[in-house]
Amino acid sequence: MRLYVDALFTSPYAMSVFVTLQEKGLPFEVRTLDLDALEQQAPAFAGLSVTQRVPTLEQDGFALSESSAITEYLDEMFPDVPVYPTQPRLRARARQIQAWLRSDLLPIRQERSTLVVFCGAKYGPLSTQAQAAADKLIAAAQCWLAAGDDYLFGQWSIADLDLAVMLNRLILNGDPVPAPLVAYAQRQWQRPSVQAWVSQARPAL
Numbered sequence: 001m002r003l004y005v006d007a008l009f010t011s012p013y014a015m016s017v018f019v020t021l022q023e024k025g026l027p028f029e030v031r032t033l034d035l036d037a038l039e040q041q042a043p044a045f046a047g048l049s050v051t052q053r054v055p056t057l058e059q060d061g062f063a064l065s066e067s068s069a070i071t072e073y074l075d076e077m078f079p080d081v082p083v084y085p086t087q088p089r090l091r092a093r094a095r096q097i098q099a100w101l102r103s104d105l106l107p108i109r110q111e112r113s114t115l116v117v118f119c120g121a122k123y124g125p126l127s128t129q130a131q132a133a134a135d136k137l138i139a140a141a142q143c144w145l146a147a148g149d150d151y152l153f154g155q156w157s158i159a160d161l162d163l164a165v166m167l168n169r170l171i172l173n174g175d176p177v178p179a180p181l182v183a184y185a186q187r188q189w190q191r192p193s194v195q196a197w198v199s200q201a202r203p204a205l
Helices: 012-024 067-077 088-103 106-111 114-119 128-144 158-171 179-189 192-198
Strands: 002-006 029-033 056-059 062-065
Touching: 002 012, 012 067, 012 158, 012 192, 056 067, 062 067, 067 088, 088 158, 106 128, 106 158, 114 158, 128 158, 128 179, 158 179, 179 192
Parallel strands: 002 029
Antiparallel strands: 002 056, 056 062
């Protein structure tokens, strides 16, 4: 398998697929694309990914883009080490959380880019809109982790990583986040599969 990711290793969506492959112990090759140089629009890659997006997974002539589609595909194809809950309702909830994190909370993503998470960037105070989004994120996370659980569903899932990344946009910038959620995000960050992505070489800011 071949996984196409951004050359800066700052895409949280590419990270989600990378971690899934690591967790499952699947052999794969990483190919990087310089998005600033528009390498994703080159004919060779556009022939694989019609939408010209990373991450894209290529396997035996089959190419798939969009991170949650890829992680769900990998979980169905290689079920021995699941990265989603096996119980249908919990699995649906994990997918809901992933979809929400990708489609909502835009002010956080705008004002706390993943350069905070992976490159140590720091930004000023949140705007009113971004603070409202941060409050919404924190309230949802506290609801899902009401008992101070280590994981969303009793054992680790890929949704835990996605939630931790969003929380770390705030935490690693120094924005106020309740201590139990800080501890939760730190637990996710300690996984070897996560550290394999975090420790990738990146250019200095």
